[in-house]
Amino acid sequence: MAADYDDLRPEVKEAQERSLEAVQSANAPTPMRAVLEVEGSDDLDTEGPGGEIVAEELVINVVPQGRDEFTCSSCFLVRHRSQIARERGGNLYCTECEA
Numbered sequence: 001m002a003a004d005y006d007d008l009r010p011e012v013k014e015a016q017e018r019s020l021e022a023v024q025s026a027n028a029p030t031p032m033r034a035v036l037e038v039e040g041s042d043d044l045d046t047e048g049p050g051g052e053i054v055a056e057e058l059v060i061n062v063v064p065q066g067r068d069e070f071t072c073s074s075c076f077l078v079r080h081r082s083q084i085a086r087e088r089g090g091n092l093y094c095t096e097c098e099a
Helices: 010-025 031-039
Strands: 044-047 053-055 069-071 078-080 084-088 091-094
Touching: none
Parallel strands: none
Antiparallel strands: 044 053, 069 078, 084 091
């Protein structure tokens, strides 16, 4: 009798079938249950344009660039002036971008 080397070993095949059955029998949320959970959530405020759900407003304090800082023209990060590697055509580049 010729052996089929491409066929899975019986114990591997059984393990795969058990894994598939476990996944299929898991208590996964249905799409309708997920919608109900989102609609019933207390920390959502309003519905935005296009039906997007908008959470609480995010407040960020923006600090203006200081006199001793510059924005690198390559990576666009705000750096201290001591990190200027070169200036070309009015554009400043930091030491990390020039390395």
